[in-house]
Amino acid sequence: MNYRISNRAAALTPSLTLAIDSKAKQMKAEGQDVVGFGAGEPDFDTPQHIKDAAAQALAAGFTKYTPSSGIPELRQAIADKFKRENGLAYKPSQIIVSCGGKHSCYNAVLATCQEGDEVLIPAPYWLSYPEMVKLAGAKPVVLSTTDRTEFKVTPDQLRAAITPHTRLFILNSPSNPTGSVYSPAEIQALGDVCVDTGVLIMSDEIYEHLLYDGAVHRSVASFSPAHQEHTIIVHGFAKAWSMTGWRLGFLAAPEPIAKAIDAIQSHSTSNPTSFAQKGAVAALTGPQDHVKTWLAEYDRRRRYAHQKLNSIPGLSCVNAKGAFYLFPNISRTGIKSTEFCAKLLEQEKVAAVPGIAFGADDYLRISYATSLANIEKGLERLDRFVRSLTK
Secondary structure, X not given: OOOOOOHHHHOOOOOHHHHHHHHHHHHHHOOOOOEEXXXXXXXXXXXXXXXXXXXXXXXXXXXXXXXXXXXXXXXXXXXXXXXXXXXXXXXXXXXXXXXXXHHHHHHHHHHHOOOOOEEEEEEOOOOHHHHHXXXXXXXXXXXXXXXXXXXXXXXXXXXXXXXXXXXXXXXXXXXXXXXXXXXXXXXXXXHHHHHHHOOEEEEEOXXXXXXXXXXXXXXXXXXXXXXXXXXXXXXXOOOOOOOHHHOOEEEEOOHHHHHHHHHHXXXXXXXXXXXXXXXXXXXXXXXXHHHHHHHHHXXXXXXXXXXXXXXXXXXXXXXXXXXXXXXXXXXXXXXXXXXXXXXXXXXXXXXXXEHHHHOOOOEEEEEOOOOHHHHHHHHHHHHHHHHHOOO
């Protein structure tokens, strides 16, 4: 039997973050003492009131199909969130609830891009962006940045990359994998370029609540009605509410795009899980005290990890202003990221993600969404590994 695989599927690169996390978990299951810096997953539990709301919905029999774009109560709560926190007015019909932030991104790309289109993606990028673009039949165009500019693309760089084929610009602030955060002025400048040239923006804002050192998040959609008309905001419950396994995301978009995404979702996944949506309502409308507590702990880990990474000969690392990642530069070790991470896992039982997965082969991603004890142990091993390279 000739099991022919489609060209689009064959062209995909499997997720290195999931692969490394899976490998680390397998090694742990075998009894090996592995420190995992791979997964972008909070180590805190979902707040209890959210779990209670979902459990109550399950117990009450809220287990049937819902509208494909989410229950009205949740769509309204999301619209209220955008008004309250971002100063943005959206009707519930402009809100689509999906099966995760990743699903929201994919829906947005699929609804707006096709063969012949180009999508501008600053690197380092979240590794799934280019693959989503390929699945839509469009072409990812990478805009490279480095730690010298805190991994930020400039308006001039963006404008120079725009061609008549450019359809979409992907903006991620706070950033996965670098932790960089664009200032409001920088965000507005990038948005201005897109408004001037008629390019749509997909703004991935899932880390908006995880900010440090006085960094401020402002949505690109908030600067003017024109900016909002050019923007699709993608978001989710995974990071700020530690609901990774719940698989719930959401987006806000101009009405025609939201309608197209609703149609796509109705034929692909149908609705997000019914009782999980009740938990999401509680997440948005209930107490938010956990965020401050989590941030204080993330900040403690971030400060330690940043200092330690910069004390290791051969490494350098700009500090993160958001999310829960650091992105150290390993170029002075003379080893590229894939080999570096493979040897690090083999020799020292430390799992990190090669920067090549994010379009930056001279770096690796360290997630500090793990305990300080793990961070201390893992970075001591990293220190030992890097020093062994020069012996």
